[in-house]
Amino acid sequence: MSLHKVEPAEASDDFAIQTFNLTKIFNRLVAVDGIELNIKKGELFALLGPNGAGKTTAINMLCCLLKPTGGTATVMGYDINRQPFKIKELIGVSPQETVISERLNCWENLSLIGKIHGVNARELKIRSQQLLETIGLTGRAKDQVRKFSGGMKRRLNVMMALIHNPEVLFLDEPTLGLDPQARRAIWEYIVRLKGEKTILLTTHYMDEADFLADRIGIMDEGKIVTLGTSTELKTSMLEKHTMIIYAWNLTQKVINEMRSRYAEVEVTNGTMIITDKQLDFKEIVDRLHSSGAVIRSAYIKEPTLDDVFLHITGKELRE
Amino acid sequence: MRFLELASRNLKETYRDPLALGFLLGFPLLFMLLFGAIFSGDSIPNYSIGVIDGDGTPLSHSFIDEVLTEVPTLEVANYDDTATARKDLKFGDLRAYIVIPQGFGEQVSQNWEGKETNITLDITYDESDIMTSEQIISIINTVTRSFARIEIPVTINANPIHIETEITFIDFMGPGIIVFGLLILIPTSARIMVSDKEKGFLSRLLTTPARPLDFISGYSLCLVVIAIIQIVIFIAASWGFGMDIVGSLWLAFLIFLLTGLCSIGIGMVVASLSKNENQAEPLCWLFAMPLAMLSGCWFSIEMLPSYLRIIAYAFPYAHTIESARAVLIRGVGLEAISSDFLFLIGWAVVIFAIGIILFRRSMRS
C-alpha cells in the first residue's frame, strides 16, 4: 500500500484535489461545513461517515454537479466554479445511486460514457472487455441491464466511471449492496489503480477503508473530524486500552478495588470491562485471582476503525 | 458527436420499450379504427342522387320511377339539365347524379329480346368522397342489372369531378388522426426527458463533458425521428383507409413535422417545469386533451364558439389540420397556406427557444 511517499507537499501541483472552506447549505441545513482537504495525486482517500454526514454532497460539488454555497475547490488545478468542463473531462464518477440506462446492454452503457468522453472505438472495445471481465459480466454483456440483479447493476455502475480511463475517480459507496466476492473483485481492481489514479471514495465499511485507503477522513455533520492513515487513526486510540475479562465469583470488594484504580470499570453478568490509558494485564489478572475469582478468559482489545469511529462521532456506522 | 450518441441512446431506450411504442403508434391507430368503424359501419345511409333522363322513353321512365326510387338507400330527385344537378352536387345537396343517355330504353329492350347490347349510364360524383361514391355506383350497378336482366355488368361511365366541400369522414380521419398522434408526442417528449432527470441519469451524464446543448439536441433529434416515423405511418394508414391524397405529400409532411416540433417544444417546457414523471404526465395531458378538442381533430372547429376558436388558433394544431386538409384533399400549394405555414414555423421556433432556456436552467439546479 505504500506506492508513494506520504510527505506533505507545498506546491499545489502535487495535489489532485484541494478544497478551500468548501461549504454547502440547503435552505439552512449545513450539509458540508467548510471542509479543507488536500488530496495528493495518486492518493486513495476514503471519506468515512454516518448517514447524512455530507459525503455525497461534498463529492457532488467536486464533480461540478452542485454549486457550493461558499468556498471553492480545485480538481487537477481547475476551479470547480470557473472551469467545470475542464474538470469533467478528467474525472470518472460512480454515483451512490445506481444509475444506468435500463434498456441498453452492458456494452452500450459503457460505450455511451466512453464515446461522450471521445474514446475511440478500438480502445473502447478493449477496455469494455477488460472491465466486464473484472466484474464477471462478460457472459451477460449483451443483455439489457434492466434484467440484471441489483448487485450486477451496481458493478456496472462502478465500471461506467472507469471506461474512459479518467485521472481522478469519485466512487460514492462503490461496493454498496455487493456480495463478498464481488466486493473483493472491485477492491482488487481499485488496488491496481492505486498510485496511478487519484481516488476519492466514500464508504460505510471500515474494512473497505482499512484495506483500500492511503488516508481516511472521518466526516460528521458536514465537518472532517479526523484525518489520517488507518494506523494513525488506530494509534490515536491506543491512549485508551480496553481489557475484557470473563470470570466467575467476582466479589463486590474486588470490583470496588478495580474502580478505585482504573478510570472505567463495567461489570455485567460475569464480564468485566476495564478501560484506561494504561493497563497492566498481569497485575489485573493477579489481583482478581487472589480475590478468589475464577478467570475463564481475559484479553486486551486492539482498537478497530469502528472503535475510532464510535469514539469520535458517538455514532455507529451503518452496515 | 456527443449529441448523436445521446440521441441514439434515447432512441434505443424508446424503441425497446414496447409500452411506450404501443402508446405512440397504437393509441392514434386505435382511434383511426374506431372512427373508421363509426363512419363506415352498417348504419343505413341515405344518399341523395340526381337523375337526368336523356332518353325519355317509357322504359327509362319506369327505370327511374319503379326501380331507382324504390331503392331504400337512395333519395332520387329529377333534374332537367346537368348544369343544375352539377350545382347541387357542388353545394353538397347531391352525392352524385346519373345521366341516362339516349338509347337506354332501346338497349334494354334489345337485351330482353336476347340480342347483344351495351347498356351505359353516366355517373358524376365528388371525387373527394370516395366511400360514398363507390357505394352509390355499386347500388346503381346492381339495380340496373336486375332491371335489364343481364349477366354482364353495365358500363358505368364514372365521371368524377373535384369539389371543395364540407368535412367528410376521410377529411377527418387523415389530418385529424395525424395531429392527434402528434399531440401524444407532448407527454412522450416530457416523459423521456423527465425520467432521465428523475432517475439521476441526467446527473450522471452531467459529470461528463457533454454540454447542455448536447443533451437538448440529443433528446430533440430522438424525438424528431419518432415524429417522422409517426407521420409516415399515419399518412400511410390514412391512405390505406382511403384518404385521397391530391396535393403535395412533401408539403403536408413539412406541415406535420413543424407541428411535431411544436409538440416536442411543449414537452420540453413541461419537462423543465416538473421534477418527476408524476408531475409531468398530468401536466402534459392538461395541454394535450383540450388542444385535441380545440384543434379540430375530433370535430370541426367551426362548431366552436368564437372565443374558443380564438384560443384554438393561438396554438398550432388547428392551423395544421386546416392547412394539411387544404394540401392533401384540395391540392392547394404553399401560397394558399402560407400564413398557416409561417405561423407554424414561428410557433416552433418560439416554443423551442423557451424550452431550451427552461431546460438549461432546470439542468443547472
Ligand SMILES: Nc1ncnc2c1ncn2[C@@H]1O[C@H](COP(=O)(O)OP(=O)(O)OP(=O)(O)O)[C@@H](O)[C@H]1O
Ligand atoms: N438536494 C438536497 N436538498 C436538501 N437537502 C439535502 C440535499 N441533498 C442532501 N441534503 C442533506 O444534506 C445532508 C448530507 O447529505 P449527503 O447525501 O451528503 O450525506 P451522505 O454523507 O452522503 O449520507 P449517506 O451515507 O446516507 O449517503 C443530509 O442531511 C441531507 O438531508
Ligand SMILES: [Mg+2]
Ligand atoms: Mg451519500
